[in-house]
């Protein structure tokens with residue numbers, strides 16, 4: 001299996017369980033690894049033959065900017081489902097982090113893996 005990835009996608013959104021978090025926008029940081037087969041694209045150099053990471057980024061930015069999740073868990077699940085369904089991705093590993101949540105930590109969040117590798 002090959003992987004198309006996105007590292008450290010930073011998007012501002014409303015997220016968090018506390019009252020003060022519902023009134024501000026915070027940065028979430030995403031790492032996304034998506035299972036695919038790149039061989040046809042490598043042969044043809046045709047963007048239509050591969051998973052276009054720009055298209056995935058554009059969709060995730062729009063989705064996250066418009067969302068208002070309480071937990072990073074829920075955001076991660078919804079993003080995994082979106083990417084698998086809309087981009088025909090059979091397997092995904094996703095990290096969703098909040099770099100500003102805990103002053104003493106560089107970042108906190110979750111890592112999930114969904115689907116089956118090719």
Ligand SMILES: Nc1nc2c(c(=O)[nH]1)N=C([C@H](O)[C@@H](O)CO)CN2
Pocket residue numbers: 015016017018021070071072073098101102
């Ligand atoms: N496992 C989780 N723990 C916590 C979350 C979360 O989304 N998942 N969220 C918070 C608060 O919103 C935090 O980010 C603000 O301090 C706390 N723990």
